[in-house]
Each structure stands twice: as structure tokens, then as C-alpha cells.
Amino acid sequence: MSRLSPERILVAFAPAALGIVRPRDPGRVVACDSRLGPEIWSDALAALKKIIPEWQNAKTAVTVVLSNHFVRYALVPRDRALRGAAEELAYARHVFARIHGERSADWEVLLDDDPRAPLRVGCAIDGALRHGLQACFAAGARARLVSVQPYLMAAFNRWRHRLAAPAAALLLVEPGRACLGRLAYGRWTCLRNLRGEFDAPEKSTALLEREQALDGNVPEREELVRPRQDEADPYLAMAQCAL
Amino acid sequence: MRALKPRRLALDYAAPPRRRRWPGAVALVGSLALAVALVARHDALQQERAALQARLELQQAGARAAPASAARPAGDEAKSVERVTHQLALPWPEMIESVESAANRQVALLQVQPEPGRGLLRVTAEAGTQQAMLDYVRRLGESQALASAHLVSHQVRREGGARPIQFVAQATLRERP
Numbered sequence: 314m315s316r317l318s319p320e321r322i323l324v325a326f327a328p329a330a331l332g333i334v335r336p337r338d339p340g341r342v343v344a345c346d347s348r349l350g351p352e353i354w355s356d357a358l359a360a361l362k363k364i365i366p367e368w369q370n371a372k373t374a375v376t377v378v379l380s381n382h383f384v385r386y387a388l389v390p391r392d393r394a395l396r397g398a399a400e401e402l403a404y405a406r407h408v409f410a411r412i413h414g415e416r417s418a419d420w421e422v423l424l425d426d427d428p429r430a431p432l433r434v435g436c437a438i439d440g441a442l443r444h445g446l447q448a449c450f451a452a453g454a455r456a457r458l459v460s461v462q463p464y465l466m467a468a469f470n471r472w473r474h475r476l477a478a479p480a481a482a483l484l485l486v487e488p489g490r491a492c493l494g495r496l497a498y499g500r501w502t503c504l505r506n507l508r509g510e511f512d513a514p515e516k517s518t519a520l521l522e523r524e525q526a527l528d529g530n531v532p533e534r535e536e537l538v539r540p541r542q543d544e545a546d547p548y549l550a551m552a553q554c555a556l
Numbered sequence: 557m558r559a560l561k562p563r564r565l566a567l568d569y570a571a572p573p574r575r576r577r578w579p580g581a582v583a584l585v586g587s588l589a590l591a592v593a594l595v596a597r598h599d600a601l602q603q604e605r606a607a608l609q610a611r612l613e614l615q616q617a618g619a620r621a622a623p624a625s626a627a628r629p630a631g632d633e634a635k636s637v638e639r640v641t642h643q644l645a646l647p648w649p650e651m652i653e654s655v656e657s658a659a660n661r662q663v664a665l666l667q668v669q670p671e672p673g674r675g676l677l678r679v680t681a682e683a684g685t686q687q688a689m690l691d692y693v694r695r696l697g698e699s700q701a702l703a704s705a706h707l708v709s710h711q712v713r714r715e716g717g718a719r720p721i722q723f724v725a726q727a728t729l730r731e732r733p
Contacts, residue, residue, distance in 0.1 A: 427563045436567050461569035470564045477561045499562040
């Protein structure tokens, strides 16, 4: 690596642990102290604050991959009456408010900008979480926060070449949660972010069958992409998706 | 329905939103086209400059060579110029008078041809009799501008006429005092 370019550090940011991956490094998992703060992400944020001083020896570019515990998703239908990104984002906020009620008022919402998609992915995180993450990295410090992305984004962008099939599913399993996205010909049809333990094969298979039945769409063959299958640790697998 | 490779998801809370690629691609293509056009224009200008430079050098070389050429003419053109100059320098009035005064009713001039390089004058004329021809050659040699006049050739024409003998005489130009 060039001495001029900063070293990349990928951090899986989850409630119970941080998975830290550097290129050409097996990575390590840092457990979070439990129940230190009022929010579900408070423990992880505290762990991150502790570890950042270790990265100040050299220029580093830090990417944070947010666990699906901290992110809400919605598929936002395209409305041709809307003009401009601001109106579309306002509509996405409205969709989240309709689903989650008043508590979504403090969320920071983002909407994917795919112009061809009839359904676009919107996501929301607590505004305080984003501010907390940015506050961990002092301005001018050698460790710099360059990306904060949901696990879904990291995994999708890494595996999207397999998701162009006539029917495909992306299943992201982590401790205590599973996120399942389904696509037809590369277009989103369904996106669920569910609490529960789905690590066992029978559990994840049951989840897929249930979602297919709920959608009323049971394809003969569905390409299943599950990044974690061949990885030892779910947090390291989560971080490595952003490589 | 055709399978499409899905676009990358852009849901980053820290990085600025990814801009669309096509304006950049258009700008890139336009810049490349402009660069190619500029390179082509540059080459054309270089060639034009080289041609002008060569023309200028030729003109300068011609200007340097001109005085020398005038002093020492070379080639057919120079020789012609030299010949004309010599001819203009001949004592034409004296020569004409000598040739004409030597003629009479028996002799008619056809051609007067000076050879300045050799200092000679060649005269072609017709004569009625052989004696008239010889008298004419003698008078030519006694004239003021000419000397050593002699008969070069003569022939008697079959068709006859008033002056049946055509002859060529040659004399030396006298040096001017």
C-alpha cells in the first residue's frame, strides 16, 4: 500500500461486539460492555470510542458497517409526481412515519437513487447515532470516518452480481436478527428486517419459505446469497462485506 | 423480462452521495475529443511553421547568392545575358556603315551576323557577278570598322535572277581606339 494513501479499517458496528478488519489481517472482535447506555447502540459506541486511539499512529480511513439492529428499512415506491431529490426524500420520511409512527421523527432517512427501480430502498437510523459516530472522530485526527453504511448496503454491493437472477434472495443473519431481501430480475420486491435467531439452517429455511408464502411468490429456483455461510464470525463477516 | 445487474446501493451516512456517472463520462469524452483536436491542430500548425521556415530559409539563401550570381553568371540564362551585353557593346553604327557603304547595285545584303565572342562579323549577301562579289569583300576589308575580310563560301543559284550568286563573307572587328 502506498504510504500516502490511508490504511482502511472496516468496523462492524453491532450491539454486542465490534468486528474489526484490516486488509491482509484476519481481524478481531471486540466485545461491548453491556447496558452502559440508554440506547441499543450506546454500548457499541462506547467500545468504538475506546478503540479509536489505537488507530491514531497512522492515517486511517474508517468504514463503519451498521448492524441491522440499528437500521430500519422500507421499500419506497416511485411516485412520478414527485420532483427532485428533496421531495422524494420527504416522501420516504412519510413512508417511515406511516410504518413506525412518531418515533421516526428523529431518524435520519436516506433513499437510494436508482432511477430505474419501481421500488427503492430507504433506510433510517437514529439521528443521535450518526452524530455520536461522527463525534468519535475528531476533526483533523489521523483516523478519519469515511463511510457509515448499513450492513444491507455493504452486502448488496458486494454480492449484487449474483442478485441479477430472475429470482434472488439476500439473507443477512447476525446474532438476534435476520434481514431478508428478495429481488426479481435485479429489482427489489420485498425487504424484511426481523428480530430473532435464524442462524440454524432450519430456521433460515423456514424464514425463506414463510416470506415466499407471504409474498405469494414461490419461484421454482431462487438464487440465495448468504454472505456469512463460509465465515467463522458473524461480525467479521459483516465488516468484510465492505472490503 | 430482462435480467439487470442491480445498481449499487447508495445509502451512506458519511460519504457524499455518489454522483451519476454519465455527466462525468460525457465530460471525459468531450475532453478527450478536445485534446485530440488540439493535438491535430498543433501538428498542423507545426507543419505550417516548418514550411514557412523552409521558405524563409530559401529566400534568405537566394538573397545571399544573388550578388555572386551577378558577378559570375552561370547556366544558359547567364550566357544569354552575357551574349546580349556583348552585342550591345558592339560598334553598331560603324559596322552598319561599313557593310552598307561597301554594297552597290550589284550586291544586296541579306544578313549581318556579329560574333562578339570571337570579334567577327559574318555577312550574307547576293551578287550579280563574281567580280562584284570579290569587289564587295575587298571594300569590306578596307572599311573603318572591319579588317581581314574574306570569302567564306559562295554558290550560284540555278534559278538565276538579277543576283544569282549568294555568298558569305567574314571580317574581323577592329578594336576601338
